[in-house]
Amino acid sequence: MNTNLRNIAIENSDTIVQMWLEKIDSLKGEEFRFSTSDELFENTNREFVNVIFTSIKQQGSLIEVITFSEKLITLGWPLSYITDGLQLFRRVTIDYILSNSDQVDTNFFSAVLTSVDKWVEPIIHQLINEYTGSWEHILSIQRIALQELSAPLIPVTDGITIMPLIGTIDTERAKQIMENLLDGVIKHNSEVVLIDITGVPVVDTMVAHHIIQAAEAVRLIGSNCILVGIRPEIAQTIVNLGIDLTNLPTKSSLKKGFITALEMTNRKVINLKPMEDGIEEMINSIQGE
Incomplete structure (x- = not known):
């Protein structure tokens, strides 16, 4: 059953992606809009959903997930974007499979929920672990740098x-x-x-x-x-x-x-200006002779 459902999702990935893209825009709050261009947001969303489907096709491979999480860290995007986006993908995929199936019994419904959870949960865990790990590493480096600069002698x-x-x-x-x-x-x-x-x-x-x-x-x-x-x-x-x-x-x-x-420390500042004036007068006197 899980294999059949995976095939259904992959074969209809274009439709699911479009449904997901139409809904993901709602996650872009006002603060997010000011800091991210529409083009970057759209391109990142497409990369995000492609990463999800790549993981599903490769049955759990998370190499692309790790690379994508590093990109989000660089962009400074919030962790909520990852979790909300994946939860949205879960709902869209489940809705699509159920609405396009003749089976409506509880066993089929349970199988769909279980299958989609198996696809999405590892991605959520990996992305969150990579994101938080990378973020903590960056914060650690920044903290050390700030400490070095905070009290220089x-x-x-x-x-x-x-x-x-x-x-x-x-x-x-x-x-x-x-x-x-x-x-x-x-x-x-x-x-x-x-x-x-x-x-x-x-x-x-x-x-x-x-x-x-x-x-x-x-x-x-x-x-x-x-x-x-x-x-x-x-x-x-x-x-x-x-x-x-x-x-x-x-x-x-x-x-x-x-x-x-x-x-x-037994020292003092001496004003050399008068001495400079005296030297200049002496030079002028010599030149005059």
């Missing part, structure tokens, strides 16, 4: 490094900041680290606590921290929250923090 001169922080700081990221900070201080032999929070939108008690902890950890390994990028609104928030930054030097800008860091 940049050496600017001997003994002085800068850690620019951008975005929200949560507990997980604070841990990453601490690890990068300590590793970087030792790696670059830093005497002073400037933690720049200019790009941090909100500094609350938790964020301040993490920064103070990081600065204290740096102090314990023989270096110093300066917190820079203290905007007026952040200064007001820190005061209102009663956060104690007595032991952590702060500056309003990176420039001021860098000048302080130079002083802490």
Whole structure:
């Protein structure tokens, strides 16, 4: 019976495909429409249904299914498109076989349901497994990349490094900041680290606590921290929250923090402009002679 039903579906695949294509458009919601062209949506739908029929013809071969799932990942299409599309194919195929058969007894109806389920279920499972596996892999790679970029330690001169922080700081990221900070201080032999929070939108008690902890950890390994990028609104928030930054030097800008860091390492910025003017006058005098 299963073989006969498979042959019926394959022999009438053009009709079933057309029925499926007419109904699949309803799955394309408004958000999906804005991000996907009609041509791409139609072409992908045709490829989708061909993948289904290829699997049915080859009696369970899922090579094309895996390739198709990778394409959907690349396109960024939602998992619901896969599951809804396959469920729709199940309904269309069952309706077509039943409506074009002279048999109406419960045994035949049960056989049709069982057969179509055997065709569709392995495809659903494989597509979902491939989709979620690939997606988790991509997310893992992106998470690692973001962690590497989330708290970089940049050496600017001997003994002085800068850690620019951008975005929200949560507990997980604070841990990453601490690890990068300590590793970087030792790696670059830093005497002073400037933690720049200019790009941090909100500094609350938790964020301040993490920064103070990081600065204290740096102090314990023989270096110093300066917190820079203290905007007026952040200064007001820190005061209102009663956060104690007595032991952590702060500056309003990176420039001021860098000048302080130079002083802490027994260096200073010298303005060479007057010297340049004097040299120019000397050259003019010589030329005049």
